[in-house]
Amino acid sequence: MKGMSKIDAAALLKEAGLKVTRQRQAILELLYEQALHLSAEDIYLELKKRGEEFGLATVYRTLAALEQRGILNKSEQPGSASQCYFPAPHCHQHQLICTGCGKIIYLEDCPAENYLRTLEETYHFQITGHSFQIYGLCPGCRKEERHV
Amino acid sequence: MKGMSKIDAAALLKEAGLKVTRQRQAILELLYEQALHLSAEDIYLELKKRGEEFGLATVYRTLAALEQRGILNKSEQPGSASQCYFPAPHCHQHQLICTGCGKIIYLEDCPAENYLRTLEETYHFQITGHSFQIYGLCPGCRKEERHV
DNA sequence: GTACGTGCAAACTATTTGCCTATTT
DNA sequence: AAATAGGCAAATAGTTTGCACGTAC
Numbered sequence: 001m002k003g004m005s006k007i008d009a010a011a012l013l014k015e016a017g018l019k020v021t022r023q024r025q026a027i028l029e030l031l032y033e034q035a036l037h038l039s040a041e042d043i044y045l046e047l048k049k050r051g052e053e054f055g056l057a058t059v060y061r062t063l064a065a066l067e068q069r070g071i072l073n074k075s076e077q078p079g080s081a082s083q084c085y086f087p088a089p090h091c092h093q094h095q096l097i098c099t100g101c102g103k104i105i106y107l108e109d110c111p112a113e114n115y116l117r118t119l120e121e122t123y124h125f126q127i128t129g130h131s132f133q134i135y136g137l138c139p140g141c142r143k144e145e146r147h148v
Numbered sequence: 149m150k151g152m153s154k155i156d157a158a159a160l161l162k163e164a165g166l167k168v169t170r171q172r173q174a175i176l177e178l179l180y181e182q183a184l185h186l187s188a189e190d191i192y193l194e195l196k197k198r199g200e201e202f203g204l205a206t207v208y209r210t211l212a213a214l215e216q217r218g219i220l221n222k223s224e225q226p227g228s229a230s231q232c233y234f235p236a237p238h239c240h241q242h243q244l245i246c247t248g249c250g251k252i253i254y255l256e257d258c259p260a261e262n263y264l265r266t267l268e269e270t271y272h273f274q275i276t277g278h279s280f281q282i283y284g285l286c287p288g289c290r291k292e293e294r295h296v
Numbered sequence: 297g298t299a300c301g302t303g304c305a306a307a308c309t310a311t312t313t314g315c316c317t318a319t320t321t
Numbered sequence: 322a323a324a325t326a327g328g329c330a331a332a333t334a335g336t337t338t339g340c341a342c343g344t345a346c
Contacts, residue, residue, distance in 0.1 A: 019320050019325060040311080055328045060311065062326095073283045076224030076231065081336085082310065083224065088283065096267060096275075105271060112280075115259040119244060119282065123253060127244075127284035132260075134267065135221045135236060136275035167300060167345050188336080203303045208336060210301095229311085230335065 007032045016069040026052045027062050028071075032087050037075065039082035075131040088129030098138035107134075155180045164217040174200045175210050176219075180235050185223065187230035223279040236277030246286035255282075 009028040010020045018024065026047055031038060038046075040059045047054075063085050066072040070088055077084045077095075096105040112130065120127050157176040158168045166172065174195055179186060186194075188207045195202070211233050214220040218236060225232045225243075244253040260278065268275050 021319075021326065023327070057312080057329080058327055064312095070283070070285050074224070075281065076222070096271060096273060098273070107267075111263040112259060116282065119255070120284075123244060124287045125244060125246070125284040127282060129284075130280070130282040132278070132280050133223065134264065134275060134278040135218070136268075136273040136277075137218050139272045142274050169301065169345075171302075205304080205337080206302055212337095 012071060016066070016071060018065060018069075022052075023054050023058050024062050024066075027059060028066070031072065031085065035087065037077050037084035037086045039077075039080055039084050041082060042084075070126070070128040073129040073131060075133075086129075094132040094134070096134045096136065098136065098141055103138055160219060164214070164219060166213060166217075170200075171202050171206050172210050175207060176214070176235075179220065179233065183235065185225050185232035185234045187225075187228055187232050189230060190232075218274070218276040221277040221279060223281075234277075242280040242282070244282045244284065246284065246289055251286055 006029060009025040009032075012028060013020045013024055027043055030043055030046060040056060040063060043063075044056045044059050063072060063074075067074050067085065072085045073088045074083050074085050094107040094110060096107060097103075110132075112132065116127050116130065119125065154177060157173040157180075160176060161168045161172055175191055178191055178194060188204060188211060191211075192204045192207050211220060211222075215222050215233065220233045221236045222231050222233050242255040242258060244255060245251070258280075260280065264275050264278065267273065
């Protein structure tokens with residue numbers, strides 16, 4: 001969802017008990033704006049392109065702090081060697097991944113909502129996000145496999 | 149499921165068009181025996197302990213080859229800095245993860261089976277596995293958050 | 297015999313850390 | 322002013338690769 005109205009990064013940071021800095025706001029705004037899984041380097045490069053220049057280590061530290069407070073989630077993304085981060089409640093991006101050729105299909109719907117509500121009650125967790133990857137072989141790679 | 153009867157690693161490798169070697173058989177057997185998410189290093193150390201000694205690079209190469217053929221799947225596991233591998237069709241290990249303290253609860257049931265069948269039809273994929281992580285804050289960490 | 301797999305060490309890449317300065321509260 | 326965050330460079334850790342030798346088929 002690209003056009004999501006800009007979030008109040010400062011408020012989010014305050015709530016989390018973190019100091020509000022230019023760097024952290026920029027990182028949070030970018031993540032919410034894109035609603036994609038981004039790596040530390042993705043973020044670093046995109047912000048640099050926009051003229052917001054600062055160290056890569058800062059990006060890593062910010063992401064770690066936000067993840068620990070449940071504002072972001074982290075997951076391995078096939079096709080990227082890096083860990084990727086995404087805003088916990090605003091990005092349910094599920095993927096169907098071909099392990100043969102690496103093709104990725106992004107799925108819109110999420111079958112898990114009810115299940116998550118059940119888990120919250122059972123374990124007294126406050127669930128902030130989830131990550132779901134489905135692996136398989138695409139039509140093309142299924143054919144190849146037969147020939148081997 | 150620990151007691152799963154030993155699989156025929158050689159047959160699996162042949163089917164996949166890979167040569168059958170001592171190393172590959174040992175790796176496959178371990179993964180199926182444990183039915184857990186194991187990192188390359190986990191595998192390397194465990195096999196070394198059992199007297200099966202060989203290079204860590206071999207483990208990485210074997211895992212990559214098996215993943216590409218859909219026999220194994222890979223996913224990032226919270227609490228481990230490494231990528232972890234698991235037998236695609238035999239290990240539905242879902243997790244509820246506290247992002248505050250890192251505690252992990254392993255979940256038994258899988259809400260996704262029907263959904264997966266639907267996807268197979270829609271996208272003509274042969275689905276070989278999936279990975280599902282749920283993030284949140286455990287009761288303890290929810291309390292702490294309020295105080296900050 | 298040939299193609300493919302392995303071992304070792306070196307190379308790479310992603311991520312973390314130390315230390316000192318800058319900024320927020 | 323105190324506490325926390327940022328920048329830079331060095332350190333670490335995970336993973337990949339080149340090359341010579343070994344093994345499966």
